[in-house]
Amino acid sequence: MNIDTGKVTLVGAGPGDPELLTIKALKAIQAADVLLVDDLVSDEIVKYAPPGARVVYVGKRGGCKSTPQAFIEKLMVMAAREGGNVVRLKGGDPFIFGRGGEEVEHLREAGIHVEIVSGITSGLAAVTALGVPLTHREHAHGVVFVTGHAHSDAQGPDWQVLARAVRDARLTLVIYMGVSGAQRIQNELLSALPGSTPVAIVQHASLPGQRHAITTLAQLYETIVREQLASPSVIVIGNVVSAAASASSSTAKSLAA
Structure with a gap:
């Protein structure tokens, strides 16, 4: 009472x-x-x-x-x-x-x-800022939000199981707090997902200092280190990210013209 x-x-x-x-x-x-x-x-x-x-x-x-x-x-x-x-x-x-x-x-x-x-979660805001959907009738039939940082007393996500689910059910995987464990996450996801799987890393989503990088799963950790991306960042993995990659490529071509 x-x-x-x-x-x-x-x-x-x-x-x-x-x-x-x-x-x-x-x-x-x-x-x-x-x-x-x-x-x-x-x-x-x-x-x-x-x-x-x-x-x-x-x-x-x-x-x-x-x-x-x-x-x-x-x-x-x-x-x-x-x-x-x-x-x-x-x-x-x-x-x-x-x-x-x-x-x-x-x-x-x-x-x-x-x-x-309720509030808009950063996993949604991050992809929206790139003009990318989390679900798409042709590319992603659902979305999984998961944390890359487990409670001290709890076991972390089973990344290999998640990788198979993303592949078989055609899902988008959104990882919060995953930058510090990116190398391990990448290695375990590669057990079931191809290295060419599109990935976006978005830091400070929706803020003036927002930064992002578009890469592939095989280059996830290397990209984070090279671009000096840090927390708070959201990692988005799945075919929907290919739309952001295409947009970035088109922008680069137009600037070069």
């Missing part, structure tokens, strides 16, 4: 571009008393918070010093029990690799009312 407290809203801030916020997300931010902000949320989005709101940065990024998850959950409960309208502002979507599920469970167990506002 919920006790008489404030509430917590888990808000997806999208991939970074403020114009990709939903109206519902914007309204939630503007009504916040306390804003707990993830590391990947842009300053332009935080500026929508009301002047009197308390903003607390609780960054979490792979490979960097992060705020412990237990501490973030404790902050949310404390702020809600003080009667505040608490917004947990997360990059992308709260329920796609955003630990939103863990936080909802903890808050409900504590008797806190929770609402969730």
Whole structure:
């Protein structure tokens, strides 16, 4: 049973571009008393918070010093029990690799009312920025979102099984947090996918500093090193990426003409 407290809203801030916020997300931010902000949320989005709101940065990024998850959950409960309208502002979507599920469970167990506002996930924004679909009637009958960074106590994805599924079911594979493990991911995916499989790596999707590279699975790790692509990046693998490769080739030809 919920006790008489404030509430917590888990808000997806999208991939970074403020114009990709939903109206519902914007309204939630503007009504916040306390804003707990993830590391990947842009300053332009935080500026929508009301002047009197308390903003607390609780960054979490792979490979960097992060705020412990237990501490973030404790902050949310404390702020809600003080009667505040608490917004947990997360990059992308709260329920796609955003630990939103863990936080909802903890808050409900504590008797806190929770609402969730969806956001555009970076895996979608990354390919959209390149003009590429995730699904296509001729090239991809579905899409798989997977993390390349497993929880310390959990076994990571079985890349060889995923490779066979991508090949046999004609799927697009979207990998979050996969740059640091790109060499191993590449080697294991090559067990079932041809080296010529198109790949896109997109860093800082939707932001002014966005960078990307179009390559093949056989050249994935080499491309990341050569182009100095780093986290946060999304890796997209599948035939739909060939559209981006064709567009890049056409642009290069027109510039050379």
